Amino acid sequence: MSDTHAQTVAFVRETEIPEAAPPYAATGPVKWMRENLFATPANALLTVVAAYAIYLILAPTLPWILNGVWTANSLAECREILQGATGACFAVLTERWPQLLFGFKYPSELYWRPSLAFVLLFVAVAPVLFFDLPRKLLIFTGLFPFIAYYLIWGGTIFVPILALVGCLGGYAVYQRFVTGSFAAGFFGGIAAALLIWYIGGLLIPDGASENAMLTPVPSRDLGGFMLNMMLGVTCVSLSIPIGIALALGRQSSMPLIKVVCVVFIEFIRGVPLITLLFVASVMLSYFFPPESTVDLFLRVVIMITMFSAAYIAEVIRGGLAALPKGQYEAADSLGLDYPQAMRLIILPQALKISIPGIVNVAVGLFKDTVLVSVISMFDLLGMIRGPILASTEWNGVYWELLGFASLLFFVVCYGISQYSQWLERRLATDHR
Amino acid sequence: MAEHATQMQISDEIAITISKMNKWYGTFHVLRDIDLTVNRGERIVICGPSGSGKSTLIRCINALEEHQQGSIEVDGTLLSSDLKNIDKIRSEVGMCFQHFNLFPHLTILENCTLAPIWVRKTPKKEAEETAMHFLEKVKIPDQALKYPGQLSGGQQQRVAIARSLCMRPRIMLFDEPTSALDPEMIKEVLDTMIELAEEGMTMLCVTHEMGFARQVANRVIFMDAGQIVEQNEPEAFFNNPQSPRTQLFLSQILGH
Numbered sequence: 001m002s003d004t005h006a007q008t009v010a011f012v013r014e015t016e017i018p019e020a021a022p023p024y025a026a027t028g029p030v031k032w033m034r035e036n037l038f039a040t041p042a043n044a045l046l047t048v049v050a051a052y053a054i055y056l057i058l059a060p061t062l063p064w065i066l067n068g069v070w071t072a073n074s075l076a077e078c079r080e081i082l083q084g085a086t087g088a089c090f091a092v093l094t095e096r097w098p099q100l101l102f103g104f105k106y107p108s109e110l111y112w113r114p115s116l117a118f119v120l121l122f123v124a125v126a127p128v129l130f131f132d133l134p135r136k137l138l139i140f141t142g143l144f145p146f147i148a149y150y151l152i153w154g155g156t157i158f159v160p161i162l163a164l165v166g167c168l169g170g171y172a173v174y175q176r177f178v179t180g181s182f183a184a185g186f187f188g189g190i191a192a193a194l195l196i197w198y199i200g201g202l203l204i205p206d207g208a209s210e211n212a213m214l215t216p217v218p219s220r221d222l223g224g225f226m227l228n229m230m231l232g233v234t235c236v237s238l239s240i241p242i243g244i245a246l247a248l249g250r251q252s253s254m255p256l257i258k259v260v261c262v263v264f265i266e267f268i269r270g271v272p273l274i275t276l277l278f279v280a281s282v283m284l285s286y287f288f289p290p291e292s293t294v295d296l297f298l299r300v301v302i303m304i305t306m307f308s309a310a311y312i313a314e315v316i317r318g319g320l321a322a323l324p325k326g327q328y329e330a331a332d333s334l335g336l337d338y339p340q341a342m343r344l345i346i347l348p349q350a351l352k353i354s355i356p357g358i359v360n361v362a363v364g365l366f367k368d369t370v371l372v373s374v375i376s377m378f379d380l381l382g383m384i385r386g387p388i389l390a391s392t393e394w395n396g397v398y399w400e401l402l403g404f405a406s407l408l409f410f411v412v413c414y415g416i417s418q419y420s421q422w423l424e425r426r427l428a429t430d431h432r
Numbered sequence: 433m434a435e436h437a438t439q440m441q442i443s444d445e446i447a448i449t450i451s452k453m454n455k456w457y458g459t460f461h462v463l464r465d466i467d468l469t470v471n472r473g474e475r476i477v478i479c480g481p482s483g484s485g486k487s488t489l490i491r492c493i494n495a496l497e498e499h500q501q502g503s504i505e506v507d508g509t510l511l512s513s514d515l516k517n518i519d520k521i522r523s524e525v526g527m528c529f530q531h532f533n534l535f536p537h538l539t540i541l542e543n544c545t546l547a548p549i550w551v552r553k554t555p556k557k558e559a560e561e562t563a564m565h566f567l568e569k570v571k572i573p574d575q576a577l578k579y580p581g582q583l584s585g586g587q588q589q590r591v592a593i594a595r596s597l598c599m600r601p602r603i604m605l606f607d608e609p610t611s612a613l614d615p616e617m618i619k620e621v622l623d624t625m626i627e628l629a630e631e632g633m634t635m636l637c638v639t640h641e642m643g644f645a646r647q648v649a650n651r652v653i654f655m656d657a658g659q660i661v662e663q664n665e666p667e668a669f670f671n672n673p674q675s676p677r678t679q680l681f682l683s684q685i686l687g688h
Contacts, residue, residue, distance in 0.1 A: 329496050330533035334547035334599060335523030337515070344546060348537050429537055429579040 064088050074393035092397045093404055094387050103223015103378050106386045109121035114226050117151040120144060154214035162200040182339060219297040223378035225408060232366040235304040243312030250317055273368055276303040281375035300372055308365040315357035319350035323336040352427050359420040363413045380405050442473040442650060447603055447634045453502030462488050464658045465541050475635045477645040481681060486638045488607045494525045507602060523551050526596030530608040532588040534580035541576040544598045544604040570624050586617030586621035590624050606637040642686060654678045
């Protein structure tokens with residue numbers, strides 16, 4: 001074919017030019033550097049300056065980290081080993097490891113209990129976070145609070161069982177009456193749970209805790225990062241449903257409910273968390289009957305939960321306000337009643353919009369749990385500031401300890417943030 | 433087709449009775465002394481200038497808007513502030529909106545099965561069969577597993593119609609169902625509505641589609657300033673309007 005062509009046309013190429021490698025500067029790292037680092041003179045200058053800044057930061061810190069001492073019994077010993085060279089004294093982390101994690105009073109032979117609860121936490125949380133997992137796992141999620149309580153505090157098994165029975169009883173009553181009216185179901189359920197707890201509390205024999213299978217550990221012996229985790233997980237998981245209820249209440253057409261919610265949210269948001277924690281540690285005991293001993297941990301949980309619930313309520317209110325009115329009308333026009341419309345149509349969409357905000361509050365709340373160190377609870381920060389830095393062995397090891405605390409919190413918070421971004425992608429169905 | 437429409441059965445049974453109904457937004461008197469009786473099988477088109485209260489009127493019928501005076505009775509149930517009655521009426525009355533208002537977080541199929549499952553307590557499988565039946569009827573069964581955001585406006589509106597039909601309503605309300613659509617999509621929605629009318633569904637449509645009114649309606653109602661100004665059979669309404677306001681309105685919308 002090319003032969004015939006060649007007679008009529010002045011020039012016809014008959015063979016393909018072999019593929020040549022691109023010029024050296026157009027591919028690979030050289031191209032990348034040219035495009036991204038040295039595109040313009042100003043760009044090149046910035047690159048050089050940035051490289052110098054990175055050098056300035058790494059020059060002292062890298063040897064400090066790499067040259068770190070991991071086994072020693074005191075700062076003095078660290079210095080002896082280093083003999084004037086630059087180097088971190090990470091030995092404080094290894095030597096005080098259990099204290100950093102569990103506090104200094106939790107019995108060391110019982111460390112397996114909170115550790116087990118920590119592992120089970122992942123099993124319990126998994127079906128909530130990843131809804132592709134079998135729904136039956138949620139049963140374990142429901143049981144987890146009681147298991148974790150039993151593991152961490154120990155004592156008689158009757159307490160968590162009674163708590164569970166109370167919840168189940170309340171739920172059964174709720175189910176029974178909610179078809180009549182929501183209020184009847186809701187308050188009936190709460191009343192039933194309280195009744196069961198009260199009667200059950202009388203039935204548990206005195207001293208049942210003394211010869212229990214798991215040695216009881218009082219709340220004041222909890223500490224370290226464990227305390228931060230416990231407060232963070234408990235308060236976040238409690239404050240989301242309460243926040244939803246407050247947000248819906250604030251939108252309610254019933255004046256009383258609306259006023260109660262607005263006043264609660266505005267009041268709590270207007271008060272610093274530290275103040276609430278002081279109230280929890282000192283003032284709250286004035287409000288309870290003198291002989292009652294409401295646990296300090298519980299009091300702190302109540303305060304932090306109220307605090308974050310108010311914030312989450314406002315975040316969710318934003319999500320609710322972002323929904324077009326048509327969604328409410330469509331739900332109404334199909335005959336869905338208020339709880340159905342909320343649960344099936346409005347909240348799934350409003351919560352999806354609110355995810356970044358809720359995660360923001362959750363991350364902030366988790367970090368704020370270190371504030372309990374101010375009311376002399378020995379959480380991670382409290383352990384560092386108190387028993388560890390105050391000890392003669394480790395007085396002065398600031399960077400290593402606080403760096404470690406930052407790292408721990410960063411890992412958890414970064415994980416939460418990554419999860420939320422995955423969740424947002426996963427839930428994106430609007431194809432805008 | 434027009435002859436066909438007139439043959440459609442209208443029974444003597446009364447579906448909706450509205451008497452002496454008044455509504456205010458604050459101090460603004462939106463609906464004034466509305467009296468309207470709709471028989472089963474009637475296809476009524478409501479038209480009028482914007483702000484005349486036509487949407488408000490049909491939104492009062494399923495209590496999306498509250499009326500302050502007079503009475504509305506749907507299928508023998510009196511509309512009052514009693515939530516039970518409202519829910520009962522809403523489950524008998526289907527509604528299509530100008531902006532479709534599909535649920536964007538649910539698939540097309542889930543949009544259609546949601547209300548039957550939760551309100552009618554239909555078993556999931558049966559609800560899905562019904563949903564597929566109606567999706568076939570509006571000619572989009574193959575989109576069932578997509579999300580509303582992936583569909584065109586016309587398709588979304590047809591899904592919205594199917595979603596209402598899944599509740600097996602006895603009355604359908606259409607609130608400007610084609611106003612938010614591109615011209616080439618209007619026809620597919622109107623065709624669906626015509627088909628529905630031919631099956632004898634009681635319909636109240638707020639629309640500016642006068643061709644649809646001529647073809648399907650057995651009665652056209654003209655509203656202005658919150659009142660029913662004129663109502664008549666489509667032929668008489670379009671060819672021989674009585675009130676000067678109707679004449680002006682018709683000359684404006686039919687003139688171009």
